[in-house]
Amino acid sequence: MLQIDKVSKHFGGLPALSQVSFEVTEGQVTALIGPNGAGKSTLINCITGILEPGAGRIAFRRQELTGLKPHQISRLGIARTFQNLKIFPRLSVLDNVLTGLTGKGGGSLLMAMLRLPYLRHRERQLKLLALNALDRFALTDKADWPAGILAYGDKKRLELARACVSEPYLLLLDEPVAGLNAEETADIAEQLRILRSAGHTMLLVEHDMELVMTIADQVVVLDSGRCIATGTPDDIRRNPLVLEAYLGSMEATA
Amino acid sequence: MSDLLQFIFSGLTNGSIYALIALGFCVVNNTMGILNFIQVDFVTLGGMLMFTAVLSLSLPMIPGLLLAVVGVALVAMLVERFGLRPARSDNHLILVFITIGLSIILRGVIKLIWGKNRMAVPPLTPDHPVEIMGASVLPQALWILLLTLVAIALLSWFFYRTSLGLSMRAVASNPTAAAVVGIPAGRIRLTSYAIAGALGGLAGVLMTPITTLNYDVGVLLGLKGFAAAILGGFGSFPGAVIGGVILGLLESLSAGYLSSAYKDVVAFVVLLLVLFVRPKGLLGK
Amino acid sequence: MTGKEKLLYFLYLHRTGLTVTVLSLALLLYPLYQSNPYTLGLSNLIAINVIVVLGLALFIGFAGQISLGHATFFGMGAYGSAITTVTFGLPPWPAMVLVATLVGLFAWIIGVPILRLSGHYLAMATLGMNFVFHTVLLQWDQVTGGPSGFAGIPLLTLGSFAFDDEVRLHYLLWGFALLFLLLCLNLVRSGVGRGLAALAGEETAAAALGVNTQVAKLKVFILSAVLAAIAGSLFAHTYSYISPDSFDIFVATDFVIMVVIGGMGSVWGVLFGTGTITLLPEWVDFFETYKDFVHGGILVLVLIFLPQGLVAGLVDMVRVRMVLRRQKYASDR
């Protein structure tokens, strides 16, 4: 579904990604792991058009993504979350989720100002979708709170709800459980499993090895911008290169 | 031929003033990352303090000039400490808005103290034009050129030879360096405002004998100074000087050969053109 | 739900519509209660300013950029109407539409490069634009009348009904102001408005959610310019006389102060901000002398303590308080 082909990206001469290639298969969860600074977030930014890859190509359902603007890419059905939370603190929780449906509302400023009946109707439908998503992530009772005062865990879930609400073809999740406690992590993991069984395709960036190993169909390991291994969770667990580069250092610090 | 020379002289004179003001904008921009609208009122204040020092306190010219420049620098520090610092915001939109507000207040203070009338500030030395290669030049113009050079020399010495200046440049190129070098951010901000104030004040002291002095004379000069800074590349010191000189020359040549009615518009046309065509300016990074 | 709760819920659900209705009624009845032409004249001026500030509030609030040049669009509307009706003899209403369209086009053309600039460059670019415009008004006197202004602009009429006194103008101007207020309220409550609010909060996140940030900013810029132009046309036809001083950079700054007081991106705040700044000179005797302190002081204090703007900031605070109280109440039970 998503082909990443020899993608490279440099920041002022320092390589953040070099010749990364892999593929995300439809209906599967692909996990992207690697130590801090490996270039995982950079890769996601390249896919979503926030950064322009220096070389290589990225294709989504046979369409070239390189050169498209972020909003165009989003409208193809790719949604994402951010590693360092980007919710809209002054909007209500419900409105935050509704922003996830921007592509589905009308785009015309003039029509919006006239508030014609068809728009009101569509607005009601979108609201239902958003309320559904809030329900799934157990945020319904906080729907009219300004999102800024939510607890950290709720914000994480809110961002996930915002990304899921539009039923995107591909979900890019940048460390969805970073900084959460065990209970909250289990919560999110459960949601990810539900999403997966509903047939969603995901690219999951995560540090939590337990989560990755139980949920992923395929694991890609990045180290210093290079793709050092690809395979099933079991392959990866046994791969000496990975153990050295990543798991080893994790255990050493743990 | 002597016409051309005349225009070039007046262009250089005005250009020096724009350069001084542009440098003031750059110093604050480099250390705090904001556009300091108050700069325009530092210019006015310089002229006003000079007026008071020379005509009310009957000081001689040079002490009067020093008093005015130091006075503006002090006011600038007060403005930073008690006007800008309490905001504790790092949102640039808000900080720029606050400098707009402070600028309005400062202009109000000036209006209250010195009134709204136009005043005349005496030039540093009596107005007997000197002939230079067929062009007649006011001694004040020579003073402007000379003192601008002195100011630039002092500024270079400060930024390249003193430890405070060096660390301020480090901050400009890398904000996190400030913490590493261990210089309190407050002191840097205060110093940059003092410098901006002194430069603006000097521009006001030198220029108001040629224009006239009233409470909003600095607005137009200040805006042109900003245009010069953009033309040179916002934040670049050599750029500010070059931008000022080019702008001054463009202005006086177009006033001389095209139309003087739209003389004041030249700076803004240049500003808009630069912003559209090459926003980083001539020497910008 | 009890009856009282039901009523409250109904009020809450229809709060926007109800507020607009109440406001319209109040404005409809106002001339019956207040017949002093001076006071009505003031409230008419507020209506004109509201139209300009509405657009500007949306632009500053949603594009996250400062425009110190909206007096230009206001002046283009005023001088545009004056010139097309007096010099070219066009009827006022079509002239107004024509001028608004042309100003919209102008905003589009300059908006494309100008909106590529980041925050403070934009402030200065717009200030420069306003300065150029003001100078042209002063210098190009064959067309604009120069410093002595432009007189003899016709009144607006509907058939044989002329808007020639304060009461009639009240209905005309507030009719326009309410119309635009309603349109802007619709906008902020729509999907497009949410996209804009997202843009104001976090540009990258908004783009990742499908908001075309460049185009959205441009559209709001054009909208604000068109609103300012229409306000300008109304201004010209209301006073029959205009002069360059109504469109200089200080006027542009005053518009911005009105926005900041109301709140960036807050539609209801616009009424408050515009009203306060327009009426201040009336309320405060020493105002003439201390105008700058009041204006500058308000700007600085509001931004230090409520960076979102006075009204918007207070509303945010109340919302948070209410949520916290409800939560405490729930946990106590």
Ligand SMILES: Nc1ncnc2c1ncn2[C@@H]1O[C@H](COP(=O)(O)OP(=O)(O)O)[C@@H](O)[C@H]1O
């Ligand atoms: N905008 C940027 N400018 C410069 N360097 C960056 C930028 N973004 C990321 N980097 C660098 O690229 C490398 C990869 O970062 P990142 O993709 O965030 O890693 P990860 O998400 O795997 O922890 C890091 O060394 C980081 O410092």
Ligand SMILES: [Mg+2]
């Ligand atoms: Mg990362």
